[in-house]
Every structure is written in C-alpha cells, then in structure tokens.
Amino acid sequence: MASQQQFSAIKGAKVLMVGAGGIGCELLKTLALSGFQDIHIIDMDTIEVSNLNRQFLFRQSHVGLSKARVARDAVLRFRPQISITPYHANVKDSNFNVDFFKQFNVVLNGLDNLDARRHVNRLCLAADVPLVESGTTGFLGQVTVHIKGKTECYECQPKPAPKTYPVCTITSTPTKFVHCIVWAKDLLFAKLFGDKNQENDLNVRSSDASSSSNHVEDVFERRNDEDIEQYGRRVYDHVFGYNIEVALSNEETWKNRNRPKPIYSRDVLDNELTRQNGNMDKNCSTNCPSSVSAMAALGMKNPQDIWGLMENSRIFLEALKLFFSKREEEIGNLTFDKDDQLAVEFVTAAANIRAASFGIPLHSLFEAKGIAGNIVHAVATTNAVIAGLIVIEAIKVLQNDTKNYRMTYCVEHPARKMLLMPVEPFEPNKSCYVCSETPLLLEINTHRAKLRDFVDKIVKATLGMNLPLIMHGSALLYEVGDDLDEAMVANYAANLEKVLSELPSPVTGGTMLTVEDLQQEFSCNINIKHREEFDEEKEPDGMVLSGWAPPPTVEGANKTIDNAGSTSEALPVEAEKSEEIETAPGKKRKLIEVSKNDGTSNAEEIKKNEKLQVLDDDDDDDLVILDGGDLGFSPSKKKCQW
Amino acid sequence: MDGEELTEQETALYDRQIRVWGADAQRRLSKAHILVCGMKGTIAEFCKNIVLAGIGSLTLVDDRVVTEEALSANFLIPLDENVYAGKTLAELCCDSLKDFNPMVRVSVEKGDLSSFGGEFYSKFDVVVVSCCSFTTKKLINEKCRKLSKRIAFYSVDCRDSCGEIFVDLQLHTYSKKKLEETIECQLQYSSFEEAISVPWKILPRKVSKLYFALRVIERFEEAEGRNPGEVSIADLPSVLKLKKELCDEHSLNESHIPDALLERLVSSTREFPPVCAILGGILGQEVIKGISGKGDPLKNFFFFDAMDGKGLIEDISNSAGS
Known part of the structure; x- marks a missing residue:
C-alpha cells in the first residue's frame, strides 16, 4: 500500500482542510501521521467546553482560542517538521476565492453546515480542484469524492430542505x-x-x-x-x-x-x-x-x-x-x-x-438546549473513522487513481455484514444546476412577487449564493458588493421593492434571468414562467423552482417517534424493510429503506428518509448506494397566511 | 441507575455524547477500568477515544522503548528526544493521555502481560491487547475467562493497510431499542482459541479473505519463533508453502487466500495511520457499547482493508458458542 509512488504523492501534496472541529482534529492528526507536509486549515470558530469530549487537540485552557491555530500547534508537537498554515476565518470570506483554491491539490471538508459545504463545492468546481466531503452525526458518517466532470458534485443530489414551521403554529397554536x-x-x-x-x-x-x-x-x-x-x-x-x-x-x-x-x-x-x-x-x-x-x-x-x-x-x-x-x-x-x-x-x-x-409536556434544560441549539450528536470514534476514510480517498485522488474512488458510509447497524460500506461514486447529474449548465425553471406570479422575494427565497435560500448578481439580458437588476457607488446601491434597493413585471427591465413569463455569484464563480440561468395561484399549504413561498430533482418532501414512510426521552438514546439508523427488485436479467438489486433520525434532537420533526440500495452482482464486490445524507440542517420558520 | 448523578463538570464536558448514548451509559463508562497492551498507532487511537469518552481508569502495559517504528503512527509521543529518552512507550503515552481528560485516571503497569496472574486481571472490566503473538492472545483470553468476574477481551492489530479486531464478551446481556421499545438481548461468545479452531471448510463461502490470510501469518510467526510483525518479503515463499499446507489440511480452495494479499501482509508490516484511526474508532465504539450494555455489539471479528474499503463483521464461532 505505502508504495514509493504513494509516498511521493503524499509528500508533494498541498492540501486545504476546511473545518478544525470534530472531524478536523482527527483529520489533521491522521494527515500529519500519514506523511502530509503542507496543510492549510480554515476555521472561524473558537474552542468551547463541549468540544473537548472529541476535539482531542484542544484542552480546557484553550477555551476561547482559535481552533485552527490551536490545532496546528498541537499537531506540530508530534510532527514538528511539517508545515501547517492556519486561518482563523470564515471560508466564505472573499479572500478565499477561486485563485486561493487553485493552489491546492485537494480540498478536504470537515464542516458542520450545508451552507458552507455548498459554498466550498462551488469554489472547488470553479477552481477544478478535487473535493473530499464528509459528515457525521452520532454513529453515522459518510465520505464522498467530488471531481469536476468525473463524479457528481456535492449538489447533484438535492439536499433535504431545512425543517420550517408555520408562523401561526409558533405564535398561536403550538402543539409540540x-x-x-x-x-x-x-x-x-x-x-x-x-x-x-x-x-x-x-x-x-x-x-x-x-x-x-x-x-x-x-x-x-x-x-x-x-x-x-x-x-x-x-x-x-x-x-x-x-x-x-x-x-x-x-x-x-x-x-x-x-x-x-x-x-x-x-x-x-x-x-x-x-x-x-x-x-x-x-x-x-x-x-x-x-x-x-x-x-x-x-x-x-x-x-x-x-x-x-x-x-x-x-x-x-x-x-x-x-x-x-x-x-x-x-x-x-x-x-x-x-x-x-x-x-x-x-x-x-x-x-x-x-x-x-x-x-405540552415539559423538558429538561439539557433537552431544551439540544433542540434550541440544533445540537448534532457527536462522538470521537465516528469522527476518527471518517477522518481515516477521508485520508484514504485523498491519497487516491492525489494519485489520480480514478477507478478506485469510493464514497463510504459508516453505519450503526451492519448492512450485509458491513459497518463501513464503500460505493462507487455516481456520475455527475446532467441536470444539476451547479455543475452542469442546465437552466432552471421558476414558476412565480410576476405581477405580485417582488424582486426581494426572489432574492431571499430563491437566490439566497435555495441557490445558496453569497454575493449574488442578477441580470436580465444585459440589464443589471441587482448586485451586492463593496465597490458599488451610492446611486447604484439606491437603484438596487429600489428594485428590491418592485414587483418583477414592473422592474426597469420587466421580468414576465418567458424571461430568462441569469444569476451569478462572483465569489463562487458560479452562474445559472432561470426561465421564468408566470403563474397566478399558489397553494398556501404546499407552496408557502409563493413560487416553485424546478429543473433539477426537487428536495424530498417529509411525507410517506415517516413514522412519528415520541420525542420524550428519545434525545439521549436515539438510534439513528434503523433498517426498516428490504425488498428485491429486478433491474436486469441475472442481476438483482436490493433496496433497503433506511429511515434516519437526524442528529438534531427533535426526532419527530426532523426525520428524513434515505434510500439505501445494495447491488448484489453475486460476487464479493458488493456495492451499496445511499441517497441523500447531508447531516446538518436547522429548524426555522416559514410564513403562513391567516 | 444507581442514583449517582453526573457532576456539572461531566455534563458540560460530555454534553454531545450524552445526547448519543444517554446519562446512564455515561455513568457506567465512568466506572469502567480498562487495561491495554501494545502501545502502537492503533492502540494510541483507541486510548484517545476512550479517554475522551470518560472511562474510569486506563492502565497501559508496554515496556519497549521508542524506535522509529514505534513513532510512525503514534501521535501520543512528542517527537523530541529530550522528552522520550529513557522512558517506555507506556510511560510516554500515559503522559499524553492524562492531559486529554483530567477526569480519567491513566497509569502504567510494568512487566510482561503473560506473567500477570488472575488477581491482576480481575481489577479490570475490559482487556485490550495488540501486537502480541497468538499464544499470548490465547493465554490472556483464557486468564480472563477463568475469573468469576466477567471481563471483556478484545484484540486489535493493524498490518499495512489491513486490520482485524477480535471480541470475546463471554455471555453478554444488553439492551437495544427496537422501534418504540427497549428490548433485552443476550449473546454468547467464543474464546479466541475456540474461534480460530473452527474448521475452515464449514465457514460460509464469503468469509473475509483477511481472516484466513491473518491466520496463515500468525501460524508462520509462531512456527518461526518471531515476534508479531517480524516478517519480510523474503519470507513469502515459506508463507505461501504454509498457506498450501493449511488449505490442504482444512480442505479449503487455495483461491480463498490470494497470494497477493499475503505478499502485502509480509512486505510491509507498518501500521498505515488512516487504518489505525479506523480500527481505533471502531474498537472504541465497541468497547463503549460493551460497557454501557447498549446496542448490538460486534460479534466476533471485524476486518478492514483499505484496498477495497470494506469494514466487515464476521461471526466465526464454535457450535457451542453460536
């Protein structure tokens, strides 16, 4: 395994780690032990007491200090000769642009939120740098490899939408x-x-x-x-x-x-x-x-x-x-x-x-804190395992060992005897709006919706853009940036409050808008289709974006789990049913539904489903395919009409 | 469970993991005493995980001194000759581990593992051995089994990018959640000797090839009087010869033990750090499950090979145990 070729690939590599938390600490240690010489690490967080049970590079005396810096110092104690460059900063800061990303051979993510993951995904695509992505919650974890044009990008599979609650439930009629x-x-x-x-x-x-x-x-x-x-x-x-x-x-x-x-x-x-x-x-x-x-x-x-x-x-x-x-x-x-x-x-x-x-039944401070803080269950062991798997994939990426790239899932209950399940990566989703150039379709009431609604609900919340710019043909409708003069700022502010059809360059059915993020160097086209009415219950945003597979809805196979007492001993994955379907002559495809109770503690609210498919080609090389699987999201509220 | 509550300090420190396994599991952990032997990379990973998790005490056994190999995958030893000169591996690791979690007592026991008597072992709830011969493994496992107190026995080894974990929990009772209910379960384990004596031909066809390959290497080292890992590519012909003999003896088709796998296992015996992290993580999780009596424990072998990336569980038990 540790061939000469592998050794020189590791020695010569310059890697970027994003996140010095639970996975990050383990990852930095394992990279250093494996012989990596030039590691850069970004983390905006400072150390908290509740990190110390798993982020082993940190001590009580470090509480309040930068994670990236303390992690560097701790690792240099056992590998003093290597170079570790810490950045106590947000990966979304504008200095971490495409040129910054281009200097690395591979980017390794140990992040805890969807927003930053999407941002890094786009920068890696724009800079054409391979990304190894990871996540854990409790005993569950996953590692995936994203190479532009070769494997799917982080956003090729739609991610479950954050759980939202109607405002009226919150303000007037709580039931949970x-x-x-x-x-x-x-x-x-x-x-x-x-x-x-x-x-x-x-x-x-x-x-x-x-x-x-x-x-x-x-x-x-x-x-x-x-x-x-x-x-x-x-x-x-x-x-x-x-x-x-x-x-x-x-x-x-x-x-x-x-x-x-x-x-x-x-x-x-x-x-x-x-x-x-x-x-x-x-x-x-x-x-x-x-x-x-x-x-x-x-x-x-x-x-x-x-x-x-x-x-x-x-x-x-x-x-x-x-x-x-x-x-x-x-x-x-x-x-x-x-x-x-x-x-x-x-x-x-x-x-x-x-x-x-x-x-409604009362809860302890411990439980309430878990719910209020969207606390993700976390243990050291899963992070250690996942970090090991990230390094194994990173080494393959550095050797350009394309055939052997794997996505790996760490599960709590073995499926086909496996606790660690490797899967061949998927090809890019041809209709992915992020890594392909497929236009999206937006159904919206162009006579009622304001540009602000479009920016907030679609450009920011759904498309995850940080510094957006919106164009209709060559007309600029909206832009964010530090270098705008006052007149432009006033102009854009005025546009925000206008309904789409009354903009200086009117947006109506049949219009195509181009939305760009200059920092992410990511742009996509959106075809506008006018629609008069929207279902207030099912389409509370008053607009529907489609063109790539929509986020899964929280319906169907979900069972309600009683919240009381379940926060401390939730078993995150339970294989629920298994069925076989024929896909091709002589090939059986097994489909196991796995319903997953996410790390956030309000189990009955935040359940999502994953489909787990085991391909059995009657050989030892079992492949398992798992859909979905982002491991972090947060409850927020959505509006409903009274 | 016994009325004792976690302290404020414990609740704050262990907040995230109590959300995974519950306060009573945390209390059980804080009363568990663990013995480990063979302070290389994999055990270092394991020790980190359980010290962070907040066990009661950890005792380290390894009188060897620092060598280049000992440092290769072990992050517990600072790379500073002024620090490590004159100290044993166990002492050096102990110094680092103490610092990880002030609430865990970490100490060193000097001496040879196989010379310790039953009274010594009875002080522990869990014994984990690494880098020892299969004779020693069998011996320690038997010593634990003879005691009236139930002691969980684990062995773990990493060779190059492959690894194996063995588990003997004797008769293990635990609870697990099934849908809405918590149910009681029981598992009967085989000893290491019983497990490796199971005739190969009665094992299922798809048993991990690593299981057989590691038995061949183990037998080779034993026959040659070598310490674990004291093999090189020069030994390959003799190892392949032994493989053939064992396959004949067990009426097993030789293709179940690929020559290429044996070649990998003899040509590089150094631990591959990512695999140490994986084995140390899985083992840590298993020991925590075993102590807390919560959730299905692994029965009774775990194999990982970075080549194919699979982490496989195999149940290889004698008929009495299955």
Missing part, C-alpha cells in the same frame, strides 16, 4: 415542545435582548395588531426607574397571561383545539419568594458574563432535571434579572447562542412555561 422553543428563542428572546429594529411576530395574534401595536411595543421596554423584578413580572404576565387571554378571545381558533390556560406570575409565585431571589449575588462570584447563571443563583444543579412550572417561573425571572443587571451592555445585540448558559436557561424556562400553558 419544539414550537415552544422556537417561540422562546426566535421571538421572545429576540424581542427582549436582540435587535429592537428587527421585525418580530411575537404579538402577531393579539387581536388587532394594527390598533394596539403602539401599546404592545411599550410592554417589552423597561420603563424608567422600573424595578427589574417588577419589569420581569410585567413581561411574564403579558406573554404568558394577557397574550393567551387575547388569543382565547378568538373562538374560531379553538374550535378543534385544546384551549391554552393563561398563566400569571401571582398564581405561580408568591411575592416573598421572588424577592429573596434577588439576594444571591455572592453565588455569581466571577464577573465573566458567560458564567452568569440563573440556575447557579437559585442553587439548581442538574440540567437533566425537569423543572415544574414554579421552578421554570423562578428561572425565567432570575435569568431576565441577570441579563439586565449583569449583562446590560449586551442587550439589544444578543442573538441566541447554545453555549450561552443564561440564554439557554431563559429559553428553557420560557418554553416550558408556554408548554405548561398549552398542555
């Missing part, structure tokens, strides 16, 4: 704990501690939002000289009491639903008790904002405990108070971060109080 979490995190937390200018649907359902909006705005503002305790109770009573009463007044909503119960702080807490909470400053001995904790202040220790309504209410008020007393300077700029203890405490408590109001 995850709905309460999204409400607590994206609405309440954002309203109280985030950017005040951001649009927020928190009060969207309070009877007539238009007339009472001025009054409503004031509720969340702390009045001059208002006692923190009093302010906290006012917010509490408003969101858990008053708002519920208002919602209840709309009888129509509750005809076929359980009516929620308004909760007021006076019913849960007596005044004496909460007054005493104020005197726990001695427990918050440090001044470091990240160590401020309502649990610590209240003497609660176990994050696995499920608190009752009273405890949640105390945590809610205490957390709110601590934000205003210890972290006041951050208020207005905060965004939810799963590693921010106080934020997690606040969101857990708020979600639980709301859950209590709607008769």
Whole structure:
C-alpha cells in the first residue's frame, strides 16, 4: 500500500482542510501521521467546553482560542517538521476565492453546515480542484469524492430542505415542545435582548395588531426607574397571561383545539419568594458574563432535571434579572447562542412555561438546549473513522487513481455484514444546476412577487449564493458588493421593492434571468414562467423552482417517534424493510429503506428518509448506494397566511 | 441507575455524547477500568477515544522503548528526544493521555502481560491487547475467562493497510431499542482459541479473505519463533508453502487466500495511520457499547482493508458458542 509512488504523492501534496472541529482534529492528526507536509486549515470558530469530549487537540485552557491555530500547534508537537498554515476565518470570506483554491491539490471538508459545504463545492468546481466531503452525526458518517466532470458534485443530489414551521403554529397554536422553543428563542428572546429594529411576530395574534401595536411595543421596554423584578413580572404576565387571554378571545381558533390556560406570575409565585431571589449575588462570584447563571443563583444543579412550572417561573425571572443587571451592555445585540448558559436557561424556562400553558409536556434544560441549539450528536470514534476514510480517498485522488474512488458510509447497524460500506461514486447529474449548465425553471406570479422575494427565497435560500448578481439580458437588476457607488446601491434597493413585471427591465413569463455569484464563480440561468395561484399549504413561498430533482418532501414512510426521552438514546439508523427488485436479467438489486433520525434532537420533526440500495452482482464486490445524507440542517420558520 | 448523578463538570464536558448514548451509559463508562497492551498507532487511537469518552481508569502495559517504528503512527509521543529518552512507550503515552481528560485516571503497569496472574486481571472490566503473538492472545483470553468476574477481551492489530479486531464478551446481556421499545438481548461468545479452531471448510463461502490470510501469518510467526510483525518479503515463499499446507489440511480452495494479499501482509508490516484511526474508532465504539450494555455489539471479528474499503463483521464461532 505505502508504495514509493504513494509516498511521493503524499509528500508533494498541498492540501486545504476546511473545518478544525470534530472531524478536523482527527483529520489533521491522521494527515500529519500519514506523511502530509503542507496543510492549510480554515476555521472561524473558537474552542468551547463541549468540544473537548472529541476535539482531542484542544484542552480546557484553550477555551476561547482559535481552533485552527490551536490545532496546528498541537499537531506540530508530534510532527514538528511539517508545515501547517492556519486561518482563523470564515471560508466564505472573499479572500478565499477561486485563485486561493487553485493552489491546492485537494480540498478536504470537515464542516458542520450545508451552507458552507455548498459554498466550498462551488469554489472547488470553479477552481477544478478535487473535493473530499464528509459528515457525521452520532454513529453515522459518510465520505464522498467530488471531481469536476468525473463524479457528481456535492449538489447533484438535492439536499433535504431545512425543517420550517408555520408562523401561526409558533405564535398561536403550538402543539409540540419544539414550537415552544422556537417561540422562546426566535421571538421572545429576540424581542427582549436582540435587535429592537428587527421585525418580530411575537404579538402577531393579539387581536388587532394594527390598533394596539403602539401599546404592545411599550410592554417589552423597561420603563424608567422600573424595578427589574417588577419589569420581569410585567413581561411574564403579558406573554404568558394577557397574550393567551387575547388569543382565547378568538373562538374560531379553538374550535378543534385544546384551549391554552393563561398563566400569571401571582398564581405561580408568591411575592416573598421572588424577592429573596434577588439576594444571591455572592453565588455569581466571577464577573465573566458567560458564567452568569440563573440556575447557579437559585442553587439548581442538574440540567437533566425537569423543572415544574414554579421552578421554570423562578428561572425565567432570575435569568431576565441577570441579563439586565449583569449583562446590560449586551442587550439589544444578543442573538441566541447554545453555549450561552443564561440564554439557554431563559429559553428553557420560557418554553416550558408556554408548554405548561398549552398542555405540552415539559423538558429538561439539557433537552431544551439540544433542540434550541440544533445540537448534532457527536462522538470521537465516528469522527476518527471518517477522518481515516477521508485520508484514504485523498491519497487516491492525489494519485489520480480514478477507478478506485469510493464514497463510504459508516453505519450503526451492519448492512450485509458491513459497518463501513464503500460505493462507487455516481456520475455527475446532467441536470444539476451547479455543475452542469442546465437552466432552471421558476414558476412565480410576476405581477405580485417582488424582486426581494426572489432574492431571499430563491437566490439566497435555495441557490445558496453569497454575493449574488442578477441580470436580465444585459440589464443589471441587482448586485451586492463593496465597490458599488451610492446611486447604484439606491437603484438596487429600489428594485428590491418592485414587483418583477414592473422592474426597469420587466421580468414576465418567458424571461430568462441569469444569476451569478462572483465569489463562487458560479452562474445559472432561470426561465421564468408566470403563474397566478399558489397553494398556501404546499407552496408557502409563493413560487416553485424546478429543473433539477426537487428536495424530498417529509411525507410517506415517516413514522412519528415520541420525542420524550428519545434525545439521549436515539438510534439513528434503523433498517426498516428490504425488498428485491429486478433491474436486469441475472442481476438483482436490493433496496433497503433506511429511515434516519437526524442528529438534531427533535426526532419527530426532523426525520428524513434515505434510500439505501445494495447491488448484489453475486460476487464479493458488493456495492451499496445511499441517497441523500447531508447531516446538518436547522429548524426555522416559514410564513403562513391567516 | 444507581442514583449517582453526573457532576456539572461531566455534563458540560460530555454534553454531545450524552445526547448519543444517554446519562446512564455515561455513568457506567465512568466506572469502567480498562487495561491495554501494545502501545502502537492503533492502540494510541483507541486510548484517545476512550479517554475522551470518560472511562474510569486506563492502565497501559508496554515496556519497549521508542524506535522509529514505534513513532510512525503514534501521535501520543512528542517527537523530541529530550522528552522520550529513557522512558517506555507506556510511560510516554500515559503522559499524553492524562492531559486529554483530567477526569480519567491513566497509569502504567510494568512487566510482561503473560506473567500477570488472575488477581491482576480481575481489577479490570475490559482487556485490550495488540501486537502480541497468538499464544499470548490465547493465554490472556483464557486468564480472563477463568475469573468469576466477567471481563471483556478484545484484540486489535493493524498490518499495512489491513486490520482485524477480535471480541470475546463471554455471555453478554444488553439492551437495544427496537422501534418504540427497549428490548433485552443476550449473546454468547467464543474464546479466541475456540474461534480460530473452527474448521475452515464449514465457514460460509464469503468469509473475509483477511481472516484466513491473518491466520496463515500468525501460524508462520509462531512456527518461526518471531515476534508479531517480524516478517519480510523474503519470507513469502515459506508463507505461501504454509498457506498450501493449511488449505490442504482444512480442505479449503487455495483461491480463498490470494497470494497477493499475503505478499502485502509480509512486505510491509507498518501500521498505515488512516487504518489505525479506523480500527481505533471502531474498537472504541465497541468497547463503549460493551460497557454501557447498549446496542448490538460486534460479534466476533471485524476486518478492514483499505484496498477495497470494506469494514466487515464476521461471526466465526464454535457450535457451542453460536
């Protein structure tokens, strides 16, 4: 195996690693041990305590430092003679352009999100540099090889769309704990501690939002000289009491639903008790904002405990108070971060109080944190295995050993005796809008949809562009960049608010738009087809993009898994049924449906299906083909009409 | 399970993995005592994985000193003569591993594995051996089996880009999730000696070729009085001769053990680091499953060959054990 030829291919290679996290640490170690001499590594993250159980190059004393830099130093201890170049930066930064990528023989991804993966895929295609892509969740993992023109690109297979929730479910009719979490995190937390200018649907359902909006705005503002305790109770009573009463007044909503119960702080807490909470400053001995904790202040220790309504209410008020007393300077700029203890405490408590109001089972802080933070289950062993497989593929790529490229899947339950299943890579998808030049088709109401809708929902959310430019023939409709003059910026801003058919160069049925990303050096054409009506339930975006296979819908074979208690012991892959279908004379093709419970913890919401096909050609060379398989996505909300 | 709760520190550190295997599995891990022997690349990978996972204690046995080969796939030893001079491999690895997770006790035991008595082994819940002869493997496995306490025995070896894991959990009871329910299961394992004594001709036709090839190499080293891995391309003719004899003895068609595979296995015996990572990862996962009693454990061999990229499980047990 370690032939002279292989050895010189490794020695002479210049490789780029994207990501110095779970897979990245393992990968950097294995590359160094395998004899790689010139490794560049990009990671924008700093080290967190919860990384230390698997990112073995990091120690407690490194918390807060750059992952890329610390990883480099750690590996140089056992391989001091090699060159490792760290970049503490976002791979989407403009200096990591096509020319930057061109200097490498191979790019190795150890990323944790779809967005960055798509971005790197496009840069690798544009720079014509081979990409070895990887992902893990729990005991599952995969490694794939992407070579322009030879194998499919990362985006040839559509990726499952992120789970979204209708706004009305979040604001008014939650039925699951995850709905309460999204409400607590994206609405309440954002309203109280985030950017005040951001649009927020928190009060969207309070009877007539238009007339009472001025009054409503004031509720969340702390009045001059208002006692923190009093302010906290006012917010509490408003969101858990008053708002519920208002919602209840709309009888129509509750005809076929359980009516929620308004909760007021006076019913849960007596005044004496909460007054005493104020005197726990001695427990918050440090001044470091990240160590401020309502649990610590209240003497609660176990994050696995499920608190009752009273405890949640105390945590809610205490957390709110601590934000205003210890972290006041951050208020207005905060965004939810799963590693921010106080934020997690606040969101857990708020979600639980709301859950209590709607008769939904309460959850522990540990579970709530998993849901709110979209925490992907992660263990060191899977990352180590996947890193080994990445290096094996990287070496083949460097030797141009095309015939032997494999995609490999690491599974929890063996299929045909295999825990590690190699599969021959697929050819490029001829209708892939990323690696082929196939135009896409967009059905849209050109008289109603604005350019902004198109940019947000299609160009950014669906096509994953970072710095887009939109052209109709030679007319530029929209562009993003640092070098634009004021007149152009104003012009594009005005265009954003126009409906498509009223743009300076009108976009109507039959128009072809060209959308380009200058950084990704990626462009595609979109044929516009005018359509009057869209189904609000099935096509909530009010537009439908097609032309390559659409993302799988979350229907059919899905079974509901009870969320309670499943977060800590989910078995991610369960082979469910196996059937044989004839494909060609003498060749049997086995089809096993594997339903996969993704790493994010709200199992019943975020399940997706994968089809796993085992080709049996009655020889030892079994091939297994697995579709789908991106391993990271996040719940977000989508709009629905009332 | 026994009322003891994880500390705040443990919950914070192990957050991501508790989400995979649960708090009670984490508690069981923190009480497990593991012995490993043969501090090369694969064992270094394995030790990293279980120390990070938060086992109770890890004891290392390997009195050899640093050689170029010992350093080749082992990231636990700093490449600095001032650091490694005068220390054994076990001591050097111990220094590094302690640093990985302050909540795990890592220590060194000096001496020869085969000279330790039953009392020594009874201190452990799991014994993992690497780079030892098949006589030693059998001996240690038997010593573990004789004790009244159940001790899980594993062996792991990497040669060039191939690897093998053997597992003996004796009578293993565990739980697994089946759809909505948690069900209890039980598996009976064979000892190493029983497993490798299974006549070849009764094995299924598709058994991994590596299984046979590694048995040939093992027998060759034993007959020649070599240490594991002390073979070279010069030995190939004798190895091929032995292969023929063994195939005749077992009435196995010689094509089940390709000459090219044996050639690879004798010409380079160094561990290939990516394969160390894979074997150390799979073994770590198995040991965690074994300790926590959660999920189907591997029974009873695992093979990996970077040439074809397959990671295969084979059940090779005597009839009493299957």
